[in-house]
Amino acid sequence: xxxxVERVQSTRDIESTLTGFGTLLRFALRRERIRIxxxxxxxxxxxxxxxxxxxxxxxxxxxxxxxxxxxDSPAATAMxxxxxxxxxxxxxxxxxxxxxGFLAIFVALMSVLMVSRHTRHEEEQGRAExxxxxxxxxxxxxxxxxxxxxxxxxxxxxxxxxxxAGLGIETITWGGTALFAASLAMVGVVFAAASAVSAQVFEHxxxxxxMAGALIGIAYALRAAGDMGNPALSWLSPIGWAQxxxxxxxxxxxxxxxxLVVAGALxxxxxxxSTRRDVGAGLRQSQPGxxxxxxxxxxxxxxxxxxxxxAVIGWTSxxxxxxxxxxxxxxxxxTFVEDNPAMQEFVQRMGSAxxxxxxxxxxxxxxxxxxxxxxxxxxxxxxTEETSGRAEPVLSTALTRPKWVTGHLAVALGGGAVVxxxxxxxxxxxxxxxxxxxxxxxxxxxxxxxxxxxxxxATGLALTLFGLLPGAVHAAWVVLGYGLFIGMLGPLLxxxxxxxxxxxxxxxxxxxxxxxEFTPLVLLTAVAAGLVMLGFGxxxxxxxxxx
Numbered sequence: 160x161x162x163x164v165e166r167v168q169s170t171r172d173i174e175s176t177l178t179g180f181g182t183l184l185r186f187a188l189r190r191e192r193i194r195i196x197x198x199x200x201x202x203x204x205x206x207x208x209x210x211x212x213x214x215x216x217x218x219x220x221x222x223x224x225x226x227x228x229x230x231d232s233p234a235a236t237a238m239x240x241x242x243x244x245x246x247x248x249x250x251x252x253x254x255x256x257x258x259x260g261f262l263a264i265f266v267a268l269m270s271v272l273m274v275s276r277h278t279r280h281e282e283e284q285g286r287a288e289x290x291x292x293x294x295x296x297x298x299x300x301x302x303x304x305x306x307x308x309x310x311x312x313x314x315x316x317x318x319x320x321x322x323x324a325g326l327g328i329e330t331i332t333w334g335g336t337a338l339f340a341a342s343l344a345m346v347g348v349v350f351a352a353a354s355a356v357s358a359q360v361f362e363h364x365x366x367x368x369x370m371a372g373a374l375i376g377i378a379y380a381l382r383a384a385g386d387m388g389n390p391a392l393s394w395l396s397p398i399g400w401a402q403x404x405x406x407x408x409x410x411x412x413x414x415x416x417x418x419l420v421v422a423g424a425l426x427x428x429x430x431x432x433s434t435r436r437d438v439g440a441g442l443r444q445s446q447p448g449x450x451x452x453x454x455x456x457x458x459x460x461x462x463x464x465x466x467x468x469x470a471v472i473g474w475t476s477x478x479x480x481x482x483x484x485x486x487x488x489x490x491x492x493x494t495f496v497e498d499n500p501a502m503q504e505f506v507q508r509m510g511s512a513x514x515x516x517x518x519x520x521x522x523x524x525x526x527x528x529x530x531x532x533x534x535x536x537x538x539x540x541x542x543t544e545e546t547s548g549r550a551e552p553v554l555s556t557a558l559t560r561p562k563w564v565t566g567h568l569a570v571a572l573g574g575g576a577v578v579x580x581x582x583x584x585x586x587x588x589x590x591x592x593x594x595x596x597x598x599x600x601x602x603x604x605x606x607x608x609x610x611x612x613x614x615x616x617a618t619g620l621a622l623t624l625f626g627l628l629p630g631a632v633h634a635a636w637v638v639l640g641y642g643l644f645i646g647m648l649g650p651l652l653x654x655x656x657x658x659x660x661x662x663x664x665x666x667x668x669x670x671x672x673x674x675x676e677f678t679p680l681v682l683l684t685a686v687a688a689g690l691v692m693l694g695f696g697x698x699x700x701x702x703x704x705x706x
Contacts, residue, residue: 209292251407312347342401350680352425459566486589527610537571583607606670619690626697
């Protein structure tokens with residue numbers, strides 16, 4: 160009898176903590192009614208556009224094996240992942256090897272942003288407290304958020320399976336496609352759970368989503384390092400788990416089970432941590448500031464530096480380590496190409512002195528695209544200051560709007576350059592130590608300098624959107640996403656030149672593999688300056704928005 164009473168009480172406790180779950184679930188779906196279809200459509204069309212071109216680009220087994228030789232290279236391995244099924248490179252193996260690592264990044268970002276938006280951001284705006292003041296269980300909101308995010312990942316998997324397998328392309332079977340799509344959904348679910356934990360630890364949304372975003376970068380780096388040398392490292396990354404399902408080759412669902420177990424454990428941790436903090440607070444308490452402000456905070460630049468200080472330090476350190484990790488692999492590149500005629504032919508077409516230089520050039524291009532994220536985030540921070548209402552009281556003082564914008568813009572442009580140089584320094588020092596070639600340090604620092612105009616262009620575009628169409632400032636991410644797509648998959652997909660030229664990063668000389676050309680760098684700088692001036696002028700003309 161006592162056991163029965165305890166079970167009934169336990170059931171009632173669970174029901175009470177989930178009170179209002181259904182209402183909050185419908186509310187979250189209502190708020191995401193546009194974002195969810197856009198995410199799913201974008202990822203599906205991206206995959207569809209790539210896969211549909213496979214039969215025309217590689218109609219024969221010989222052409223597919225030639226592509227497999229290119230994929231079996233250090234650069235391709237670091238960018239895309241391990242090559243499964245390269246001995247018989249079918250269209251299915253091509254899709255899994257070359258797309259799953261790239262798509263997993265965006266699926267993870269989708270999940271992180273969705274969880275952060277419905278948890279920590281709601282608490283920052285004060286809306287979560289109003290909702291919790293009603294008849295709502297303690298875990299109802301977080302449960303609804305995770306349910307919506309996981310349903311979105313499942314829906315994405317279903318749509319991808321139906322659309323891609325429905326093409327009827329040889330070897331792209333329904334079973335292999337289902338495993339391919341499920342592995343992407345698994346990555347999204349794992350990072351959704353990780354983001355839920357991060358939302359309990361940090362008090363501010365930027366820190367919570369930033370930490371979850373950093374985990375995506377760490378997962379990608381672990382996967383790349385593992386695939387290049389130590390396979391055990393790849394098993395520490397959810398992206399590595401997705402690739403090791405080996406869809407279309409000899410598929411296995413065991414990595415999916417591993418992902419679900421880890422996601423379940425993270426969700427349990429998130430729920431447990433949520434009971435140990437107050438609404439609006441984080442487990443990691445913010446440190447109290449100094450009793451008096453320094454003289455630097457009285458200047459627009461000093462104030463902007465204070466707001467972006469953590470981001471500058473974090474990004475500079477992370478990109479240095481990211482570059483150093485890739486540079487440590489440089490010594491293995493030449494050894495690989497010696498016995499690979501296809502790669503030797505590729506090096507000759509590049510016109511570079513060595514394959515190591517070609518590989519380092521491709522890595523530097525990828526690092527530049529990642530570094531551009533900092534500048535866009537700095538501009539988006541201005542939008543956050545505006546919509547949160549913090550910018551208006553600041554601008555009601557003697558501080559003019561041009562000075563306010565100039566402070567943030569200086570940090571965005573200067574910080575972007577510092578982050579880019581940090582990545583080049585890490586890559587150069589590590590590559591120099593790995594190969595013993597001291598010239599690589601100066602070469603890669605020069606390559607980092609060459610990419611700064613492209614980084615500034617992405618920042619200028621974000622500022623233009625912020626000035627002209629403030630609600631569309633997040634559209635700047637499209638440029639970076641497109642740049643990553645072109646940089647990682649453009650050469651392998653043999654896309655037309657005009658599509659490649661749409662990315663600003665494609666106009667930067669591929670140093671140190673080729674000689675420097677100053678004309679494109681000057682043009683990129685001029686375009687970036689024009690965008691900055693356009694955005695600056697638009698900001699002076701429009702009213703502030705509080706929502």
